Amino acid sequence: MPKVSMTVNGKQVSGEVEGRTLLVDFLRVNLGLTGTHVGCDTSQCGACVVHVDGKSIKSCTMLALQCDGTEVTTIEGLAKDGVLHPMQEAFREHHGLQCGFCTPGMIMAAIDIVNRHPNGLDEATIRHELEGNICRCTGYHNIVKAISSVANKRAAQAA
Amino acid sequence: MNVTGIGQRVLRKEDRRFITGKGKYTDDINLPRQTYAYFLRSPHAHARIRAIDKAAAEAAPGVLAVLTGADLAEDKIGGLICGWMIHSKDGSPMKAGPHPALAQDKVRYVGDHVAVVIAETLNQAKAAAELVEVDYEALPAVVETAKARSASAPQIHDIAPDNTVFEWSLGDAQAVEQAFARAHHVTRLDLVNNRLVPNPIETRAAIGDYDSGSDSFTLYTTSQNPHVARLVLSAFIGIAPEHRLRVIAPDVGGGFGSKIFIYSEETVCVWAAKRVGRPVKWVSDRSEAFLADAHGRDHVTHAELALDQNGRFLALRVKTTANLGAYLSTFSSCVPTYLYATLLSGQYDLPAIYAEVDAVYTNTAPVDAYRGAGRPEATYVIERLVETAARDLNIDPAEIRRRNFIKSFPHQTPVILTYDAGDYEASLNRALELIDYRNFPQRRAMSESRGRLRGIGFSTYIEACGLAPSAAVGSLGAGVGLWESAEVRVNPTGNVEVLTGSHAHGQGHETTFAQLVSERLGISIDQVSIVHGDTDKVQFGMGTYGSRSGAVGMSAIAKALDKIEAKARKVAAHVMEASEADIAFENGAFTVKGTDRKMAFGEVALAAYVAHKFPTSEIEPGLKESAFYDPSNFTFPAGCHICEVEIEPATGETTILNWVAVDDFGTIINPMIVEGQVHGGIAQGVGQALTEGCRYDAETGQLITGSYMDYCMPRAEDLPSFTLDYTVTPAPSNPLGVKGCGEAGAIAAPAAVINAVTDALGVRDIPMPATPEVVWRAAQSRAPRLAAE
Ligand code: FES
Ligand code: FES
Numbered sequence: 050m051p052k053v054s055m056t057v058n059g060k061q062v063s064g065e066v067e068g069r070t071l072l073v074d075f076l077r078v079n080l081g082l083t084g085t086h087v088g089c090d091t092s093q094c095g096a097c098v099v100h101v102d103g104k105s106i107k108s109c110t111m112l113a114l115q116c117d118g119t120e121v122t123t124i125e126g127l128a129k130d131g132v133l134h135p136m137q138e139a140f141r142e143h144h145g146l147q148c149g150f151c152t153p154g155m156i157m158a159a160i161d162i163v164n165r166h167p168n169g170l171d172e173a174t175i176r177h178e179l180e181g182n183i184c185r186c187t188g189y190h191n192i193v194k195a196i197s198s199v200a201n202k203r204a205a206q207a208a
Numbered sequence: 209m210n211v212t213g214i215g216q217r218v219l220r221k222e223d224r225r226f227i228t229g230k231g232k233y234t235d236d237i238n239l240p241r242q243t244y245a246y247f248l249r250s251p252h253a254h255a256r257i258r259a260i261d262k263a264a265a266e267a268a269p270g271v272l273a274v275l276t277g278a279d280l281a282e283d284k285i286g287g288l289i290c291g292w293m294i295h296s297k298d299g300s301p302m303k304a305g306p307h308p309a310l311a312q313d314k315v316r317y318v319g320d321h322v323a324v325v326i327a328e329t330l331n332q333a334k335a336a337a338e339l340v341e342v343d344y345e346a347l348p349a350v351v352e353t354a355k356a357r358s359a360s361a362p363q364i365h366d367i368a369p370d371n372t373v374f375e376w377s378l379g380d381a382q383a384v385e386q387a388f389a390r391a392h393h394v395t396r397l398d399l400v401n402n403r404l405v406p407n408p409i410e411t412r413a414a415i416g417d418y419d420s421g422s423d424s425f426t427l428y429t430t431s432q433n434p435h436v437a438r439l440v441l442s443a444f445i446g447i448a449p450e451h452r453l454r455v456i457a458p459d460v461g462g463g464f465g466s467k468i469f470i471y472s473e474e475t476v477c478v479w480a481a482k483r484v485g486r487p488v489k490w491v492s493d494r495s496e497a498f499l500a501d502a503h504g505r506d507h508v509t510h511a512e513l514a515l516d517q518n519g520r521f522l523a524l525r526v527k528t529t530a531n532l533g534a535y536l537s538t539f540s541s542c543v544p545t546y547l548y549a550t551l552l553s554g555q556y557d558l559p560a561i562y563a564e565v566d567a568v569y570t571n572t573a574p575v576d577a578y579r580g581a582g583r584p585e586a587t588y589v590i591e592r593l594v595e596t597a598a599r600d601l602n603i604d605p606a607e608i609r610r611r612n613f614i615k616s617f618p619h620q621t622p623v624i625l626t627y628d629a630g631d632y633e634a635s636l637n638r639a640l641e642l643i644d645y646r647n648f649p650q651r652r653a654m655s656e657s658r659g660r661l662r663g664i665g666f667s668t669y670i671e672a673c674g675l676a677p678s679a680a681v682g683s684l685g686a687g688v689g690l691w692e693s694a695e696v697r698v699n700p701t702g703n704v705e706v707l708t709g710s711h712a713h714g715q716g717h718e719t720t721f722a723q724l725v726s727e728r729l730g731i732s733i734d735q736v737s738i739v740h741g742d743t744d745k746v747q748f749g750m751g752t753y754g755s756r757s758g759a760v761g762m763s764a765i766a767k768a769l770d771k772i773e774a775k776a777r778k779v780a781a782h783v784m785e786a787s788e789a790d791i792a793f794e795n796g797a798f799t800v801k802g803t804d805r806k807m808a809f810g811e812v813a814l815a816a817y818v819a820h821k822f823p824t825s826e827i828e829p830g831l832k833e834s835a836f837y838d839p840s841n842f843t844f845p846a847g848c849h850i851c852e853v854e855i856e857p858a859t860g861e862t863t864i865l866n867w868v869a870v871d872d873f874g875t876i877i878n879p880m881i882v883e884g885q886v887h888g889g890i891a892q893g894v895g896q897a898l899t900e901g902c903r904y905d906a907e908t909g910q911l912i913t914g915s916y917m918d919y920c921m922p923r924a925e926d927l928p929s930f931t932l933d934y935t936v937t938p939a940p941s942n943p944l945g946v947k948g949c950g951e952a953g954a955i956a957a958p959a960a961v962i963n964a965v966t967d968a969l970g971v972r973d974i975p976m977p978a979t980p981e982v983v984w985r986a987a988q989s990r991a992p993r994l995a996a997e
Binding site: 077082083084085086087088089090091093094096123124125127128133137140141142144146147148149150151152153156172175176177179180182183184185186187188189190191192193194 | 220222223230231233407408409410493880884888889890891915921929930
């Protein structure tokens with residue numbers, strides 16, 4: 050079986066995978082990083098979003114082998130020394146989660162959205178940018194609020 | 209006021225694990241030596257199974273077993289059951305066809321369970337499943353509700369002629385007849401309540417495990433009520449006696465009703481674990497969820513409302529056909545009957561109601577409770593009728609409601625329920641103010657000047673939740689009592705563990721329940737942990753559905769807390785050498801009235817365990833109490849939702865511009881969590897109204913909407929931000945005054961949206977989901993109106 054190596058949450062990892070092994074399965078099964086979830090089999094729901102080389106991708110749509118040599122960040126890698134990432138804080142602060150199942154993918158997608166819009170985000174843009182992620186619990190209201198609060202704080206700091 | 213007590217916007221205790229990826233859902237659990245189950249499912253909507261040849265599959269690499277219905281029968285494993293008996297008008301019991309966990313003679317819907325392959329890896333199980341040869345004799349199928357009883361429809365269960373499960377009725381047919389005879393006006397509508405797929409983002413999953421040392425089973429499963437799952441698996445299906453079967457429902461990623469039921473898959477996994485002598489794991493993929501999770505709704509209804517010349521309602525007559533799918537799921541029979549027809553009175557003083565409900569089998573996935581369960585269907589009927597009647601008689605939709613609201617309580621409806629408290633006018637008034645109803649005509653004119661159509665729609669809904677009381681549901685055919693249990697364990701160091709029979713899958717119980725304890729005992733919520741979801745830890749429970757965790761589950765905790773306080777007083781009295789009558793308990797401290805003697809709650813807890821300072825012959829050591837709580841009535845949350853839409857006639861696109869919800873949930877424990885519940889409920893209701901519809905091919909019975917590619921789940925862009933407010937009339941039937949909020953949005957929303965869309969288009973009715981195509985067609989046929997105005 051082919052071997053794959055990558056940096057996951059700052060740690061060098063490697064493993065043997067089948068050609069068809071998806072990144073999400075490599076993370077969940079080989080590495081035991083079960084924070085990344087699977088919600089569908091058609092790349093529609095976004096429960097599996099992680100960052101590969103700093104960009105959000107659906108880990109159910111990428112083969113583990115394609116990620117050879119990349120830098121992967123999962124939900125487990127966001128908090129540093131027990132300090133939550135501002136987006137994690139914002140989701141809690143604004144009640145942006147209920148069952149928590151879509152949440153890791155939402156947070157990873159949200160961070161990328163904010164990164165790509167350093168000058169702030171309006172509600173319509175946030176809603177549009179969330180088109181790849183489904184949440185069945187929250188009605189998105191509070192997710193939008195959480196993302197908006199981080200984006201606006203970031204923009205205010207930059208200004 | 210206690211900062212973590214009742215009424216506070218306390219941030220959720222459970223969030224930390226979810227936002228850091230440390231939640232433990234069933235699929236995150238892996239047992240040593242585990243194997244993988246893959247279900248072979250029927251490709252036919254209806255077929256006889258002539259033979260199954262599994263030899264090649266059994267010989268395939270990695271395969272441990274290929275099991276079929278014959279193996280289930282050999283082990284005397286019983287079929288799945290429906291737990292609520294409904295009788296037809298003629299007194300005959302409902303016709304419950306057999307429902308084996310793996311098909312035994314016939315398959316009755318696409319996705320029905322034919323066999324299970326258990327292998328070392330999932331890929332090996334899938335590959336081997338391809339080798340199972342099933343000799344099917346395909347039979348004609350019927351999937352449409354309205355056609356289930358047509359002469360050409362095939363018979364699905366031998367026991368049920370004409371595919372009829374029951375023909376049930378409620379209310380006074382004669383009184384209704386008389387009222388219609390003297391009516392000034394009758395408004396009639398034919399309504400379809402579209403079939404939905406619940407779609408929690410975590411799909412169902414199960415791991416069965418068997419310990420031959422103790423001859424006992426463990427099942428990890430995505431369940432909303434693990435104790436009832438154990439009861440059914442034990443007492444009816446016959447897996448193992450209850451004391452040798454443990455059911456664990458860990459973190460569960462949403463349920464919305466679809467995870468209340470006992471399904472084939474978990475039954476098979478726990479049974480097969482003994483057969484193969486190793487743990488058996490199954491995780492549904494999304495396509496399987498579409499095929500085999502219990503669906504929701506699916507009613508075809510003809511409804512008539514009789515009015516006098518002043519727009520007062522005289523009587524309501526409803527005839528509904530409910531599609532229950534190919535088998536009766538766990539609670540399917542009570543949804544279109546006692547959870548539906550009993551709510552047809554809505555918020556209105558309706559002197560007479562008569563409802564007939566015929567339930568039918570079709571070659572489709574079983575239909576059971578989905579968020580609101582029966583109540584959204586009832587609200588849709590009455591609220592569409594009321595809005596249409598207002599238009600028929602040229603009365604303002606707010607005014608016609610006001611004229612007919614129930615104004616004094618308690619109020620006995622003609623369909624069983626006694627509403628105990630409410631103030632419907634107050635919520636309507638507040639909602640009108642928040643949406644700025646007065647200026648709606650200007651906003652509409654503004655839209656029309658831009659070539660757009662604007663509409664406004666009302667939904668003044670009611671629901672009965674906090675399912676209970678046991679005696680009442682028992683007399684209506686329920687197979688279980690609907691109380692709840694709780695145990696409060698105060699540790700010697702003064703922190704508290706609460707064991708509850710409720711189950712949380714997104715509702716934030718770990719926070720709200722802890723808030724109650726914090727308020728009552730005067731301790732911080734950090735000193736409280738909530739334990740649920742494990743039948744080995746919690747003695748018994750009825751689970752979470754029908755917004756019963758607050759009204760029933762928390763009331764059980766409150767009752768146990770009463771006992772804790774009473775016991776602690778005794779201990780405190782002895783330790784402080786005072787009479788019990790002189791002990792006061794306030795802000796977390798016991799004091800002797802009129803003295804400076806005082807003990808903090810934690811000190812009393814320690815004294816209760818140390819037991820040096822009181823006679824243990826009179827007072828048992830320890831501080832741990834349990835309670836079973838059975839309420840005296842349902843609770844009746846109600847409210848007013850108003851939706852304002854704008855339609856682009858050229859594309860048929862509907863945009864929700866404004867959503868106001870003013871709900872009465874009685875006492876609110878945590879407003880932040882309640883708001884989240886309302887948002888989520890509205891989103892599901894909007895989904896039903898505008899985008900979601902489960903479709904089967906009428907000829908072949910194939911599921912057409914079988915993935916997120918073709919079943920349109922609402923995304924962030926499909927929804928607005930919502931404006932919420934509350935009125936408060938505490939529920940008299942429970943000690944906390946809470947009513948329940950989980951389903952309100954899903955109940956109110958479909959009628960509000962469709963009332964707004966039909967208002968915008970100037971049409972009498974439009975089917976759900978009102979997709980852009982449906983709306984575009986309607987807009988085209990109404991084009992002259994826009995041109996003329
Ligand atoms: S699991 Fe990757 S998009 Fe759904
Ligand atoms: S929080 Fe449950 S799916 Fe988003």
